[in-house]
Amino acid sequence: MTAQNSATLDPGSPVPLYQQLYLLLRSQIHGGALRPGDKIMGEAELCEAYDVSRITAKRALNELADTGLVIRKRGSGTRVTDRLPPQPLKASIDGLLEKVGEMGRNTSVRVLSSALMPAPPEIRAALNLPEGARALQSRRVRSLNDQSVSFLEAWIPEDVAEGAALEAESPTPMLLQLERAGISVSSATQTITATLADALSAAALDVPMGAPLIDTRRVVFDAQDRAVEFIRVLYRPELYQIEVAMRRVQGDNGAAWVPRPTGRPEGRPDRPGAPATKAPKTP
Known part of the structure; x- marks a missing residue:
């Protein structure tokens, strides 16, 4: 039986203790500290190791079971499943368009919604749009081996979307659609930070609210230096790596x-x- 208890939980954190414990154990499974077939500490042992209640320990283990990472059997405890986590996707800062195409070939996409709507202030600022301007919004989930990897929200200025005849319901990445429509994509600015899952992203990525996510935001420019796409992608960190x-x-x-x-x-x-x-x- 194994479970590393060198880490501690933070009772003062806005993230509930059961989520903290779930994320800690999930990280050990994805990181290899807990391997397929290993027996995880039981509820009583987790309570003692991390100073949590029985209800907290039970809920954390149930979350692991619900995501398919462990199997719980009465009388034999909780063990890591034989199903290994998928190898994380790798992406680089360079090769923007090529990486988009590669990811599209190796993963599947589910379109959650698409609509033309007034652009909120953050999007107007990113795309340099006037007040009241509309943009095409598309929300998608990308999966690897049936596991949600990223939650994506893209915005395209209305005239660009109409001129390129974008198919918002198509799983083809918007960036590739722009290229195929003759728009010459020449540059982009990108920021990468960390965030916590809110209700929308948690549901899309099948993670608890408050789970850590990689937050990537990118503004894409055409050959005339006009912003033609704003995209925000939230990644599950155990399934996505940035390579430099x-x-x-x-x-x-x-x-x-x-x-x-x-x-x-x-x-x-x-x-x-x-x-x-x-x-x-x-x-």
């Missing part, structure tokens, strides 16, 4: 890490005895 490829170089201010495109590098990273690659001089 880097290269060690020697600059005027010493050695530094600089980003390089993912995939096969143009040249081997600098190493002892090899000619140094000059980094840009720091202003």
Whole structure:
């Protein structure tokens, strides 16, 4: 029987204790600390290890069972299922359009809703739209091996959506539809942070409210530098990884890490005895 109890729960957190315990145990399963067939602490042992009530421990274990991560049997305890969690999707900061296409081929999409509506202030600011402007909103869930990975909300200016004849109900990513319609996508700005699941995203991703999520927001621009799409994607962190490829170089201010495109590098990273690659001089 195994369960790491080095972590502690925070009674002062707005996240309920049963959710904290559920997330801790789920993280141990996805991280490999708890492996298929391992027996997890019982309710009484969890109560003692984490100083929680029997009801809290029971609910956390029931949440794990409901998501298919464990099997609970009276008399034999709770064990991790033999079904291994899917390997997380990997994405890089570069190769934006290519990664969208790759993800579309390896996952399935369920369209939750799509409608043309007045753009809220945040969307107007991101897309540089005037007050009262409308935009096409599309909400989708992307799944990997029948497990929800991401909850996506995209906004496209009304004239762009109509000009490109976008099919909002199609599982094809909006970005690819824009490209196919002849819109030249040239650049994007992206921010990545963390957030907690609200009622909408929790239901879409099949996670408890308050569960941690990766929050990615991106504004896509065409060749004329006009914003043609705002997209927010919430990812389950155990099923999604962001990969940044880097290269060690020697600059005027010493050695530094600089980003390089993912995939096969143009040249081997600098190493002892090899000619140094000059980094840009720091202003």
